[in-house]
Amino acid sequence: MGSQELTGGPGAGLPAEAGLHAAAVQESAWSGGGSPFAMGSKKLGMWLFIVSDAITFSALIIAYSYVRVASADWPLPFHFYPSVIKATVMTFVLLSSSVTMVMAVRAAKLDQRGTAAKWIGATALGGLTFIVLHAFEWATLIEEGVRLFKNPWGSPLFGAAFFTLTGLHMTHVAIGVIYLIIVAAAYGKGKLSSEDVEVSGLYWHFVDLVWMFIFPLVYLLSVKMG
Amino acid sequence: MEQSAEHTHHAGSVKLFLYVWFWLLGLTGVEVFLAYEQLGVKLMLTLLMGLSIIKASLIIAYFMHLRYERRSLALMLMPALIFVVCMLFVFFPDSLRLLHMRPR
Numbered sequence: 001m002g003s004q005e006l007t008g009g010p011g012a013g014l015p016a017e018a019g020l021h022a023a024a025v026q027e028s029a030w031s032g033g034g035s036p037f038a039m040g041s042k043k044l045g046m047w048l049f050i051v052s053d054a055i056t057f058s059a060l061i062i063a064y065s066y067v068r069v070a071s072a073d074w075p076l077p078f079h080f081y082p083s084v085i086k087a088t089v090m091t092f093v094l095l096s097s098s099v100t101m102v103m104a105v106r107a108a109k110l111d112q113r114g115t116a117a118k119w120i121g122a123t124a125l126g127g128l129t130f131i132v133l134h135a136f137e138w139a140t141l142i143e144e145g146v147r148l149f150k151n152p153w154g155s156p157l158f159g160a161a162f163f164t165l166t167g168l169h170m171t172h173v174a175i176g177v178i179y180l181i182i183v184a185a186a187y188g189k190g191k192l193s194s195e196d197v198e199v200s201g202l203y204w205h206f207v208d209l210v211w212m213f214i215f216p217l218v219y220l221l222s223v224k225m226g
Numbered sequence: 227m228e229q230s231a232e233h234t235h236h237a238g239s240v241k242l243f244l245y246v247w248f249w250l251l252g253l254t255g256v257e258v259f260l261a262y263e264q265l266g267v268k269l270m271l272t273l274l275m276g277l278s279i280i281k282a283s284l285i286i287a288y289f290m291h292l293r294y295e296r297r298s299l300a301l302m303l304m305p306a307l308i309f310v311v312c313m314l315f316v317f318f319p320d321s322l323r324l325l326h327m328r329p330r
Contacts, residue, residue, distance in 0.1 A: 037299045044299075051303050055310050062314045065275075069267060070324040080262075088258055095250050098289050102243045198291075205289045212281045215254075216274040220261035 039195075046199045050206045053172075057210050060168065061217060064161045068221060075153035077144070078223045083137065087219045090133050091211065097126025098208045105201045108187065108194035116197060117188030120180050123204060127177040134170055138163075158222075165214055172207045179203065246288045253281050268322065 037044055068074055078084055104119030145152045146159045183200045186192050257277055260270065287293040292300050 036296075037302075038296050039299075047299065047303060051307050054307055058311050059314055062311075062318065065271060066318060066321040069271060070321040072325055084258065084261070088254065091254050092251065095247060095254070098285065099243055099247045102289055103240070106240070202290055205285055208289075209282045209285045212250075212285070213275075213278045216257045216261075216278055217271070220257055220274060221267065221270060223261045225262070225264075 042199050043195055043202070046202045050202060053206065054210075057168070057213070060165055061213055064165055065217060067155070067157045067161060068217075071155040071157065073154035074222065075151055075155065075158045076222050076224050077141070077146075077151075077153060077158075078219055080223070083140075084219060084223055086133055086137060087215055090130050091215050093126050093129050093133070094208045094211050097123045097130075098205050100126065101201045101204045105194075105198050108197040111194070113188055113190065116194075117184045120184035120187070120197065120200070124177050124180040124184065127173050127180065127204075127207075131170060131173055131177070134166065134173075138166075162218060165218055169207070169210055169214055172210070176204050176207050242288065246284055250281055250284060253277055 078087075100119050100122040104116045104123060107116035107119055141162070146162070148159045148163060149156045151159050179200055183192065183197060187197055257274060260273055260277075265273070
């Protein structure tokens with residue numbers, strides 16, 4: 001951290017969009033400049049959004065955990081095959097798509113626009129795979145008779161908890177896939193800066209992070225033994 | 227000295243990202259294994275929540291790069307998040323008693 005502040009120049013004369021990050025990094029902390037976190041406003045904005053969205057998901061996850069612990073007749077509908085296997089594969093796909101996103105950000109930092117666009121495309125493909133697998137999972141449960149406030153096995157809250165949590169998460173994944181495709185296309189064509197790629201990466205990693213809570217708490221706490 | 231070493235380390239270390247990825251997959255494996263151990267729901271919830279927090283921290287620190295941003299960013303974001311989450315847990319002990327308090 002320290003070395004950046006000392007090398008600071010005013011960063012003037014750079015093109016506004018592309019130079020924003022560089023200017024923010026180089027600006028001296030004591031010059032009265034406006035970037036205390038050494039990052040562009042879009043990136044800071046995304047961080048703030050992520051924290052507020054994290055609180056939304058926390059509220060849902062904690063509410064779910066509450067009814068899960070307090071219900072004696074919580075349904076245990078997830079067989080090892082196919083449900084748990086499928087959810088594990090979905091976790092793998094999402095984690096791997098995070099790695100491809102990291103590679104995209106790295107390529108963007110090195111100014112390799114084509115490579116970065118391909119890695120972002122791979123990430124979006126991972127997200128799409130996740131959505132398809134999850135849609136099948138929903139279809140299976142609905143076929144078995146799970147509704148928002150009704151299911152054949154036990155506590156009627158199961159459907160509400162399951163569909164709300166995974167549904168909100170899937171909405172985030174779907175928005176993320178669209179976002180990534182737009183960023184990949186624009187960045188490949190020479191628009192946007194490497195920081196814009198980084199911002200989309202932050203969002204994608206957050207979506208991945210939320211699933212790290214939903215997978216064990218929703219699926220692994222409700223597995224069918226034997 | 228330490229600063230510059232850290233900087234070259236994060237600039238282009240695909241190795242580090244893959245290392246973090248392996249850890250995340252490994253912890254996922256542990257969670258799936260745990261699911262089939264016959265533990266009580268409270269203990270299981272604690273273990274799974276704990277492992278998930280470790281995984282989330284790895285993602286935030288390395289994939290989301292927070293470790294390499296200015297410390298002030300983490301100091302602004304994380305205490306606020308942790309405080310709110312702790313407040314959300316205020317009513318949680320009720321859920322542990324509820325099962326035994328229900329009229330039969």
